[in-house]
Amino acid sequence: MKKLMDMMAEQLAAAFEKAGYDASYGKVTVSNRPDLCEYQCNGAMAGAKVYKKAPFVIAEDVIAALGRDSMFSMAEVVKPGFINLKIKEEVLADYLRKMAKDEKLSVAAAEKPKTIIIDYGGPNVAKPLHVGHLRSAIIGESLKRIGRYVGHEIIGDVHLGDWGLQMGLIITELKYRQPELVYFEDAYEGEYPTQAPFTIGELEEIYPCASSKSKEDENYRNEALEATHLLQQGRAGYMALWNHILNVSVSDLKRNYENLNVSFDLWKKESDAQPYIPDMVERMREQGFAYEDQGALVVDVKEETDTKEIPPCMLLKSDGASLYTTTDLATIVERMQLFSPDEILYVVDKRQELHFIQVFRCAKKTGLVKEETVLSFLGFGTMNGKDGKPFKTRDGGVMRLENLIADIDAEMFTKIVENRSVKDKDARETAKIVGLSAIKYGDLSNQATKDYIFDVDRFTSFEGNTGPYILYTIVRIKSILNRYAEAGGSLEEGVILAAVNDSEKELMRVLTGFGSTVENAFEEKAPHKLCAYIYEVSNAFNSFYHETKILSEEDEKQKKSFVQLLVLTKKVLETSIDLLGFEAPERM
Numbered sequence: 001m002k003k004l005m006d007m008m009a010e011q012l013a014a015a016f017e018k019a020g021y022d023a024s025y026g027k028v029t030v031s032n033r034p035d036l037c038e039y040q041c042n043g044a045m046a047g048a049k050v051y052k053k054a055p056f057v058i059a060e061d062v063i064a065a066l067g068r069d070s071m072f073s074m075a076e077v078v079k080p081g082f083i084n085l086k087i088k089e090e091v092l093a094d095y096l097r098k099m100a101k102d103e104k105l106s107v108a109a110a111e112k113p114k115t116i117i118i119d120y121g122g123p124n125v126a127k128p129l130h131v132g133h134l135r136s137a138i139i140g141e142s143l144k145r146i147g148r149y150v151g152h153e154i155i156g157d158v159h160l161g162d163w164g165l166q167m168g169l170i171i172t173e174l175k176y177r178q179p180e181l182v183y184f185e186d187a188y189e190g191e192y193p194t195q196a197p198f199t200i201g202e203l204e205e206i207y208p209c210a211s212s213k214s215k216e217d218e219n220y221r222n223e224a225l226e227a228t229h230l231l232q233q234g235r236a237g238y239m240a241l242w243n244h245i246l247n248v249s250v251s252d253l254k255r256n257y258e259n260l261n262v263s264f265d266l267w268k269k270e271s272d273a274q275p276y277i278p279d280m281v282e283r284m285r286e287q288g289f290a291y292e293d294q295g296a297l298v299v300d301v302k303e304e305t306d307t308k309e310i311p312p313c314m315l316l317k318s319d320g321a322s323l324y325t326t327t328d329l330a331t332i333v334e335r336m337q338l339f340s341p342d343e344i345l346y347v348v349d350k351r352q353e354l355h356f357i358q359v360f361r362c363a364k365k366t367g368l369v370k371e372e373t374v375l376s377f378l379g380f381g382t383m384n385g386k387d388g389k390p391f392k393t394r395d396g397g398v399m400r401l402e403n404l405i406a407d408i409d410a411e412m413f414t415k416i417v418e419n420r421s422v423k424d425k426d427a428r429e430t431a432k433i434v435g436l437s438a439i440k441y442g443d444l445s446n447q448a449t450k451d452y453i454f455d456v457d458r459f460t461s462f463e464g465n466t467g468p469y470i471l472y473t474i475v476r477i478k479s480i481l482n483r484y485a486e487a488g489g490s491l492e493e494g495v496i497l498a499a500v501n502d503s504e505k506e507l508m509r510v511l512t513g514f515g516s517t518v519e520n521a522f523e524e525k526a527p528h529k530l531c532a533y534i535y536e537v538s539n540a541f542n543s544f545y546h547e548t549k550i551l552s553e554e555d556e557k558q559k560k561s562f563v564q565l566l567v568l569t570k571k572v573l574e575t576s577i578d579l580l581g582f583e584a585p586e587r588m
Contacts, residue, residue: 001106004095004512011070012041019061021047037084044081055081089498092508096496100568106515110151114342117155118144124161125249126170126207129256129401131391135380138443140347141262142527145579150522156264163270168228173210183237196244200252261581273330280333281315289366301361313362328359332368343374350379378525381451391454409435411460422587430585434468437582441467444580445531465535473538474584477570484563494560503547507540514572534576541569
């Protein structure tokens with residue numbers, strides 16, 4: 001479905017051409033002065049130097065060429081040469097009628113659908129999810145959903161950290177605590193127990209304890225390093241323990257991600273990439289890319305245009321051990337072999353940018369990916385408390401994600417009960433739904449690359465640019481439509497007519513922007529643009545609601561038109577919040 005803005009631009013382009021000017025000057029934008037007009041064209045200003053004419057003269061020529069049969073109810077020149085535009089009410093209504101029938105609500109399917117892997121989540125096994133994992137999960141999930149909506153094949157991968165020193169630390173600490181376990185018997189040849197010798201709670205206590213010991217006791221750390229080495233060499237007892245760690249951790253991680261309404265297509269792990277490392281390293285040696293530097297194996301990735309020092313990409317340490325860099329490169333090899341993606345997008349803390357510059361350059365230089373394969377990095381900023389520092393618990397620790405969610409849910413429950421709008425038995429479930437909107441919208445409404453303040457009071461408010469406000473708007477629309485249906489009205493009848501007042505026209509105009517907003521949000525990897533859009537839609541609807549007697553309208557045809565406009569508004573808002581990763585309750 002063609003975009004309304006494109007249709008307007010075509011008319012302006014034709015008018016420029018008819019008046020003797022280049023059609024490219026016919027670009028139309030939303031007005032930055034809504035008090036004067038709805039849209040504007042600044043092409044006459046840009047063409048003034050080229051044609052050596054006053055922009056005002058060019059603009060008047062274009063207006064004359066537009067004629068009376070254009071899409072515009074107003075087209076006037078404002079000095080020094082802006083063209084101010086208002087669209088005809090019937091043109092707007094006709095567009096919305098077509099939009100309402102379009103399955104994707106005017107979002108165009110990608111001309112060349114791509115296979116894109118999004119690497120987001122990135123938790124380590126045996127560690128609980130904390131607030132530092134929030135942004136990757138929320139941003140990545142939204143981009144996955146938006147990408148699928150515009151027609152790409154999106155594969156979401158959690159990419160678990162499961163193969164580093166933390167495994168050796170856990171095994172070592174477990175050996176100190178329960179040395180009698182069969183996993184530590186060198187001569188054991190029987191079947192290993194199917195039940196893990198620890199719970200998730202015990203596992204989450206074991207790791208920090210072991211980590212703390214390793215920092216204070218060098219012998220303990222060396223034991224952990226040796227345990228890591230033996231695990232990576234395939235020692236049977238340690239492999240069995242590793243499997244227990246994975247099973248217990250992944251079950252807990254899935255439960256926590258489910259609470260965030262986040263899901264992954266792949267639960268791949270660092271260990272899955274290990275088999276690809278030997279051949280990859282050997283090939284880089286043979287092709288002359290990898291060389292030894294102070295015992296380590298590295299690949300130069302600096303470029304002449306670099307304005308800052310980019311160190312070599314290290315493949316192996318001097319003791320032959322691999323690093324995150326090695327694993328990430330081997331993971332790229334695995335992904336190319338299994339999926340042959342057009343793009344791999346990493347949604348990771350922006351402080352890892354240098355790491356990914358090195359990995360991407362090394363992958364391109366050594367031919368791990370095709371020349372046309374895109375390797376991209378969306379580095380997100382830090383989630384901070386009101387003090388401007390990284391979000392912490394009251395006692396200064398890193399907050400567990402499930403505790404943050406519980407705190408938000410409790411806050412929402414209190415507000416919902418105070419409003420007395422939901423029965424007690426439904427209030428808890430409603431609080432969870434609205435609480436998730438507060439968390440996700442609070443995060444996604446900020447530009448991903450920037451740090452932001454996580455303000456619980458503001459994010460849980462029913463007023464202002466918040467998730468609960470968006471949901472409150474949707475619930476209000478549902479309530480009106482339910483009352484209409486209960487009175488015998490059909491939500492299937494009627495067509496959208498031309499607007500009868502300014503607030504209705506503004507709502508209609510804003511709704512036409514859905515398609516371009518969704519496409520742009522994915523193209524620029526910017527979910528915050530979709531948040532800004534639905535806030536604008538919500539404000540426009542609420543203005544219309546307060547200024548218009550919808551259900552008490554006496555003209556039945558007009559009432560049905562209002563209802564159809566509400567049905568479309570509800571679809572746009574519900575589709576949008578689904579793309580952002582949350583939903584609306586029936587009542588609030």
